[in-house]
Amino acid sequence: MRDDNPHHQHHVVYLYTCKRGECSFSKYIGYTTCTVHERFRMHTQTGSIIKHLREVHNRNRVPRRELLDFTEVIAVSHNKHPIIMLEALLIKQR
Secondary structure (H helix, E strand, O other), X not given: OOOOOHHHOOOEEEEEEEOOOOOOOEEEEEEEOOOHHHHHHHHOOOOHHHHXXXXXXXXXXXXXXXXXXXXXXXXXXXXXXXXXXXXXXXXXXX
């Protein structure tokens, strides 16, 4: 059976957009070689996204499902190097 859920893809560049309150323009671009679902398990513990949620929104715990709901896959490659380069270009563009 084929899984079309983008959060189960790996080797991707993703965009997290915080949509809490008036924060709709706070964005985070990242890449992962594991699945997006697994990567966001890590984001619930440490990193820029949880730091933002703690400092700006006073949230110490955020369910992974909530993070995934605000995340979209913007590029896929089965080779690690193109996604690293694309992530860097997108960050620089912002």
